[in-house]
Amino acid sequence: MKVNRKDLLKSLEQVSQGLSDNTIVPLYGYFRFLGNKVQATDGIMVLESILPIDTEMYCYVPGKLFFNLLKGLDVKTVNLTIKENKLTIKTNRSVGTFTVIQEAEPVKLALSGTKLPIDKDFLEGLRICRKGVSPEESSGLFGGVVLDKNILYSTDRYKIYKYKLSSNFGSIICSLPTKFIDIILKYKNDIVEYDYYKTEESSSFTVFFTDGFIVSTLTIQDKYRDLEEFFPIDFSKSLKITLSSDFKNSISRFVDFQKTLNKAVKELVITLENKECIFYSRVEERQELIETLDLPSSVNQRIEFIINPVYFQELSNFDSTFYYFEERGLILIEVAQFSCMLMSRK
Numbered sequence: 175m176k177v178n179r180k181d182l183l184k185s186l187e188q189v190s191q192g193l194s195d196n197t198i199v200p201l202y203g204y205f206r207f208l209g210n211k212v213q214a215t216d217g218i219m220v221l222e223s224i225l226p227i228d229t230e231m232y233c234y235v236p237g238k239l240f241f242n243l244l245k246g247l248d249v250k251t252v253n254l255t256i257k258e259n260k261l262t263i264k265t266n267r268s269v270g271t272f273t274v275i276q277e278a279e280p281v282k283l284a285l286s287g288t289k290l291p292i293d294k295d296f297l298e299g300l301r302i303c304r305k306g307v308s309p310e311e312s313s314g315l316f317g318g319v320v321l322d323k324n325i326l327y328s329t330d331r332y333k334i335y336k337y338k339l340s341s342n343f344g345s346i347i348c349s350l351p352t353k354f355i356d357i358i359l360k361y362k363n364d365i366v367e368y369d370y371y372k373t374e375e376s377s378s379f380t381v382f383f384t385d386g387f388i389v390s391t392l393t394i395q396d397k398y399r400d401l402e403e404f405f406p407i408d409f410s411k412s413l414k415i416t417l418s419s420d421f422k423n424s425i426s427r428f429v430d431f432q433k434t435l436n437k438a439v440k441e442l443v444i445t446l447e448n449k450e451c452i453f454y455s456r457v458e459e460r461q462e463l464i465e466t467l468d469l470p471s472s473v474n475q476r477i478e479f480i481i482n483p484v485y486f487q488e489l490s491n492f493d494s495t496f497y498y499f500e501e502r503g504l505i506l507i508e509v510a511q512f513s514c515m516l517m518s519r520k
Contacts, residue, residue: 176251179244181226186241188387189214191357192221193237204234205241206278213281219354220281224386231256234275243270283390284378287371291341295511296326297362299337300355302512303328305488306335307352318349318394320401327401333485334401336513346370348377348393357389405515406504412497413477416470417451422490424465428455428483431463442483447476455483479503479518489514 186205194202194216206213210228214221214237233256243263244252253264256274263270303319306328320327324342328335348370358365358381367382380390406412425442432440432455445452449469456462477498489496489507492514497506505516 175227175229175255176253177227177229179247179249179252182252183241183244185212185223185225186244188223188361189221190237190241191353192216192219192389201234201275203237204275205237206280207231207233207235208278208280211280215281216353218351219357219389219391220283221357221390222283222388229254231261232276232278233261234278235261236272236274240270240272283388284369284371284380287369287378287380288344290343290346290368290370292365292368293339293341295337295340296368297359297365299326299339299511300350301359303335303337304352304355304359306330306333306514318351319355320347320349322347325402329401332482333488333514333516334404336401336405336515338511338513340511343370348379350379350393351391354379354389354391361387405513406497406499406502406506409497411501412499412506413473413475414495414497415446415473416495418467418470419494421451421467421494422487424453424467425483425487425490427465428453428463429487431455432457432483437482437484440482440484441480442486443478443480445476445478446473448472479520481505481516481518485516489516 189205189212192214196202196216199217202216207229209230209232210225212223212225231254240263247265247268249265255262255264259274259276261272261274263272300319303326307319308317308330321343323345324339326337326339361383364383364385364387365381366384369380369382371378371380377393378390379393380388382388428442429440435457441455443454445454446469449472451467451469453465453467454462477500479498489505492512493507493509495507498504499506503518503520505518507514
């Protein structure tokens with residue numbers, strides 16, 4: 175059968191993001207051709223796309239090998255033929271043959287769940303909170319962005335991101351994997367529907383797109399500590415600090431100064447007194463950096479705390495004004511719907 179290469183490539187490119195290199199379950203690295211549809215799954219996510227024609231093929235095809243060959247061809251159409259367990263992709267100048275596994279089984283998608291509001295700030299909240307997710311694979315629930323009714327949370331043990339949504343997602347409490355978030359943000363302009371499906375055994379979050387593309391993921395369901403309790407309510411004992419406009423450049427220099435250190439052990443000592451803010455850091459015994467910045471307004475007490483400059487740099491991208499809670503060693507930034515709490519120490 176002849177098929178337009180670009181159209182076929184578009185469908186495969188969409189689902190290829192679900193391919194996995196899992197050697198324990200090799201089929202996670204295969205496309206599932208299902209007539210006029212194609213699927214890929216890594217055991218957590220399922221991606222499905224509509225093919226440009228009905229291939230009448232129901233088989234598992236080696237994912238990356240097939241995709242990379244198709245991508246590297248410089249032709250308008252390709253000819254696909256399948257015989258027994260061999261799939262051949264042929265052009266005027268080249269022939270590629272792949273061993274396939276017949277009788278591919280589709281991964282069942284939950285297509286009748288609870289419809290959720292199409293909310294642009296949900297995507298914006300995911301984009302922001304995605305940056306606060308712990309990179310540790312053992313972080314469990316906090317290996318993704320937690321949706322708790324109308325609030326999104328993420329944390330990596332050093333900081334907590336919080337984003338208040340304008341819409342309420344009912345009683346849904348779950349964690350969305352980062353890989354799933356990255357995919358739906360990539361195609362955010364084509365989203366037409368969100369669905370949430372839950373049984374006693376599992377739950378899934380599914381996103382539908384305009385061209386028939388579907389992305390569904392299992393969500394992490396478990397009890398987790400209420401992150402809201404870490405955010406202070408009483409601001410009477412906090413100190414509001416606004417740094418000068420050039421402090422971002424200064425922080426960047428300190429991050430660069432400590433670039434040879436592991437991210438988790440980087441330290442920046444911040445001292446605030448009168449109308450001065452002093453940054454200090456040391457890498458080795460004879461390597462230190464000190465910078466003094468002017469404060470827009472005077473501080474009526476001497477304050478000193480230690481913070482990770484990488485995380486402080488991340489916060490500075492949101493605002494130059496923050497609240498410091500000396501008793502708890504917390505730094506809080508609040509901008510519109512977004513809040514971020516960062517731990518410091520004395």
